[in-house]
Amino acid sequence: MTKTFSSLSDLASAFGKNIEDKPKAKSNQDDSLVYSTDEGKIKPNKKAQAVTPSDGFAKVRRETKGRKGKGVTTISGLGFNADQLKALASKLKKTCGSGGSVVGETIEIQGDKKEAIKSVLEKQGIKVKFVGG
Numbered sequence: 001m002t003k004t005f006s007s008l009s010d011l012a013s014a015f016g017k018n019i020e021d022k023p024k025a026k027s028n029q030d031d032s033l034v035y036s037t038d039e040g041k042i043k044p045n046k047k048a049q050a051v052t053p054s055d056g057f058a059k060v061r062r063e064t065k066g067r068k069g070k071g072v073t074t075i076s077g078l079g080f081n082a083d084q085l086k087a088l089a090s091k092l093k094k095t096c097g098s099g100g101s102v103v104g105e106t107i108e109i110q111g112d113k114k115e116a117i118k119s120v121l122e123k124q125g126i127k128v129k130f131v132g133g
Contacts, residue, residue, distance in 0.1 A: 051079060051081050052077075052079065054078055058076070058078050058126050059076050060073060060118065060128055060129070060130055061073070061130070062074075070110070071111060071112050072100075073109045073114055074106050074108050074109075075121070076105065076106045078107075078126070085102045089101070089107045091120065092107065092113075095117075096109055096111070
């Protein structure tokens with residue numbers, strides 16, 4: 001008496017096991033897990049980052065440290081969330097005609113563009129303070 005099984009669940013039921021009722025392992029138990037054979041690719045849970053409150057001034061400085069001598073102008077202390085920082089960075093990059101990025105809560109614009117950045121920020125009602133030399 002040979003019986004053929006059409007699926008794994010049929011085979012498991014022949015042995016008295018019910019694999020349909022097994023709870024699936026939660027993917028958020030282990031944050032280092034990136035792929036599971038049961039669930040496939042596991043996306044990490046994004047947690048909302050707290051925004052550091054501003055003291056009322058945007059701090060603008062020119063930095064070269066860690067950039068192989070290339071100068072960038074950094075803007076920090078704005079107190080904006082990530083989306084607002086990206087929008088402001090985009091506007092600053094277009095105005096200055098140079099590249100840049102958002103790193104954490106700091107906007108970096110390539111080159112020494114302190115005066116152009118100051119004028120854009122003051123038009124938006126943000127007080128600017130130059131920090132450093």
